[in-house]
Amino acid sequence: MDIRVENVLKEFSRYPALDDVSLEIKSGELIALLGPSGSGKTTLLRLIAGLERPTAGRIFFGDEDASSKSVQQRNVGFVFQAYALFRNMTVLENISFGLKVRPRATRPPRAEIKKRAMELLDLVQLSGLDARYPQQLSGGQRQRVALARALAIEPRVLLLDEPFGALDAQVRKELRKWLREIHDKTGHTTVFVTHDQEEALELADRLVVMSQGKIEQVGSPDTVYDTPNSPFVFGFIGESSRLPVEIDNGELWVGGRAIGLTSGETPKGNALLYFRPHDVELVPEGAALAGVVVASRRVGGTRRVELEIGGNPERVEIDLPFDHPAGEKTRIAFKPKRWRLFPTA
Amino acid sequence: MYEEDIAVYDSRRPPEPAYQHTRPTTEPRWIKWTLIGIGVSFMALVIVLPLVLVFVEAFRKGAEVYFKAFTDRNAIAAIQLTLLVAAIAVPLNLIFGVAAAWAIAKYRFWGKSFLVTLIDLPFSISPVVSGMVYVLLFGAQGLIGPWLRSNDIEIIFAVPGIVLATIFVTFPFIARELIPLMQDQGTTDEEAALSLGATGWQTFFRVTLPNIKWGLLYGVLLCNARAMGEFGAVSVVSGHIRGKTDTMPLHIEILYNEYNFAGAFAVASLLAMLALVTLIVKTVLEFRYGDELAGTRSH
Numbered sequence: 001m002d003i004r005v006e007n008v009l010k011e012f013s014r015y016p017a018l019d020d021v022s023l024e025i026k027s028g029e030l031i032a033l034l035g036p037s038g039s040g041k042t043t044l045l046r047l048i049a050g051l052e053r054p055t056a057g058r059i060f061f062g063d064e065d066a067s068s069k070s071v072q073q074r075n076v077g078f079v080f081q082a083y084a085l086f087r088n089m090t091v092l093e094n095i096s097f098g099l100k101v102r103p104r105a106t107r108p109p110r111a112e113i114k115k116r117a118m119e120l121l122d123l124v125q126l127s128g129l130d131a132r133y134p135q136q137l138s139g140g141q142r143q144r145v146a147l148a149r150a151l152a153i154e155p156r157v158l159l160l161d162e163p164f165g166a167l168d169a170q171v172r173k174e175l176r177k178w179l180r181e182i183h184d185k186t187g188h189t190t191v192f193v194t195h196d197q198e199e200a201l202e203l204a205d206r207l208v209v210m211s212q213g214k215i216e217q218v219g220s221p222d223t224v225y226d227t228p229n230s231p232f233v234f235g236f237i238g239e240s241s242r243l244p245v246e247i248d249n250g251e252l253w254v255g256g257r258a259i260g261l262t263s264g265e266t267p268k269g270n271a272l273l274y275f276r277p278h279d280v281e282l283v284p285e286g287a288a289l290a291g292v293v294v295a296s297r298r299v300g301g302t303r304r305v306e307l308e309i310g311g312n313p314e315r316v317e318i319d320l321p322f323d324h325p326a327g328e329k330t331r332i333a334f335k336p337k338r339w340r341l342f343p344t345a
Numbered sequence: 346m347y348e349e350d351i352a353v354y355d356s357r358r359p360p361e362p363a364y365q366h367t368r369p370t371t372e373p374r375w376i377k378w379t380l381i382g383i384g385v386s387f388m389a390l391v392i393v394l395p396l397v398l399v400f401v402e403a404f405r406k407g408a409e410v411y412f413k414a415f416t417d418r419n420a421i422a423a424i425q426l427t428l429l430v431a432a433i434a435v436p437l438n439l440i441f442g443v444a445a446a447w448a449i450a451k452y453r454f455w456g457k458s459f460l461v462t463l464i465d466l467p468f469s470i471s472p473v474v475s476g477m478v479y480v481l482l483f484g485a486q487g488l489i490g491p492w493l494r495s496n497d498i499e500i501i502f503a504v505p506g507i508v509l510a511t512i513f514v515t516f517p518f519i520a521r522e523l524i525p526l527m528q529d530q531g532t533t534d535e536e537a538a539l540s541l542g543a544t545g546w547q548t549f550f551r552v553t554l555p556n557i558k559w560g561l562l563y564g565v566l567l568c569n570a571r572a573m574g575e576f577g578a579v580s581v582v583s584g585h586i587r588g589k590t591d592t593m594p595l596h597i598e599i600l601y602n603e604y605n606f607a608g609a610f611a612v613a614s615l616l617a618m619l620a621l622v623t624l625i626v627k628t629v630l631e632f633r634y635g636d637e638l639a640g641t642r643s644h
Binding site for chain 2: 049050051070071072075076077078080082084085086087088097098101102149150152153
């Protein structure tokens with residue numbers, strides 16, 4: 001099911017949580033809404049579900065205007081952050097709930113409901129736990145039940161709010177892979193909210209990066225990672241280092257020294273240089289970024305080195321292999337292999 | 346992902362220290378026993394002793410006199426009236442209480458904190474005063490008294506007045522029990538049910554009600570105990586017409602004032618037993634459904 005969000009505005013007591021947001025989601029896509037807290041990502045998800053009403057703007061499911069439809073009419077599978085399993089019902093009853101509450105005309109027979117619920121239980125690899133109560137399950141198991149329950153109503157779209165937020169790192173990684181498998185198997189259009197960029201990069205077909213109620217960038221994980229279109233996205237997705245530079249004569253200058261990088265299209269004036277700490281090469285002193293090592297720490301397989309460049313108060317970080325001889329030096333010169341410039345006023 | 350610090354910890358249990366540490370929150374033994382002593386003797390003096398005395402007094406002249414007290418026409422009428430009042434007041438307060446708690450816990454609206462204060466009013470106001478309010482409102486000289494009289498509707502010094510006063514006094518019990526519970530549970534369970542296609546009623550009966558059932562039962566028990574035991578407010582509006590508008594507590598007072606101690610304590614023992622039964626049912630529920638209760642009341 002295609003989903004189209006058109007110029008949606010959502011205000012909570014006059015404070016805009018979403019400001020003129022438009023987004024197109026293609027059928028069968030796995031989309032991540034990614035942003036810091038307060039960026040409006042959960043609000044957007046709840047608007048798509050029909051759990052909130054937009055102040056202005058419209059939401060389409062396919063060609064059908066769903067804006068005025070209630071959450072029941074929209075037929076969405078929603079997985080809540082804390083799962084919201086019904087604690088007075090067993091796992092099986094939880095999963096069958098959506099089918100049992102249907103009006104008599106569309107309700108499958110009792111045996112059929114049970115069969116479908118058992119199949120779903122099998123899909124989420126929880127066979128045998130059908131008679132348990134939610135309190136008797138681990139966090140990861142609850143998550144799976146919540147997903148099975150949402151899938152039981154054969155939703156037109158699957159929406160997940162911070163699906164792995166409450167789980168520990170190990171379980172989270174496992175479930176991530178598993179969610180991808182389920183998505184590929186069932187082919188549902190899936191939208192999930194996360195503040196974890198790693199999760200979004202690994203799992204999603206496309207990312208929607210949000211900040212302060214607006215969409216900053218939409219694109220595949222690679223596009224967003226390799227060509228962030230704003231300082232915010234560069235800083236939010238992946239590790240980044242930034243340095244204020246001057247642009248003159250088509251070259252970049254730091255503290256009156258050319259650093260051997262060309263400015264390309266960026267106009268003369270002040271700008272911010274962004275690059276990835278791991279995406280650098282060490283060079284001999286000369287037209288390069290050279291700095292004094294102020295701190296260095298071993299992080300797993302790499303050594304992260306903090307440099308002070310040209311007396312600039314802002315330090316930059318670069319990554320070296322942990323056993324690189326340069327890690328012992330007090331002064332390092334390097335060039336970013338890839339970088340981006342964002343002009344500052 | 347980068348792990349900032351990597352350190353290896355020895356996960357084996359450290360050897361037991363040779364000396365026993367007292368925990369920082371543990372007071373010396375004499376303080377502990379003094380506190381327990383004060384608590385227990387206070388309870389014994391103020392609660393257990395009077396309760397025992399009620400039964401001792403009731404049976405002072407023997408079981409025959411005790412049971413004879415309940416064959417008295419007026420006593421039977423009082424018991425019936427009390428049951429009737431509770432049978433009307435408790436279900437009504439059940440509905441009002443759930444509705445009010447629902448409104449307060451699940452919606453945001455203007456004047457909400459005022460409503461919460463209002464619900465507490467019957468707790469903070471003397472029951473006599475609330476009785477008086479009804480007299481002022483519905484009494485012969487009251488605000489709508491003349492209109493009621495011209496339409497032949499009796500409220501004050503009649504059963505409807507007693508019911509109204511009882512409802513007023515017992516209103517907070519169920520709402521007060523449910524509000525924190527429902528606030529604590531939030532609305533996500535309901536949202537989940539709605540997103541699965543359930544209607545509002547289905548959501549209420551299948552999700553909300555089971556979530557609050559033990560809290561609700563608890564509230565109903567307390568509400569019922571108070572409804573049957575209420576004296577002050579009912580006393581003002583009842584008019585003390587023997588065999589007609591006397592509830593059990595009023596009947597007890599009349600007997601007592603007539604120096605019929607055995608009769609008074611016999612009826613009083615019924616109310617005391619009601620309290621005991623309430624207590625026992627509550628304890629049994631907590632024991633029997635402890636898991637679910639703990640699940641329902643997640644604090």
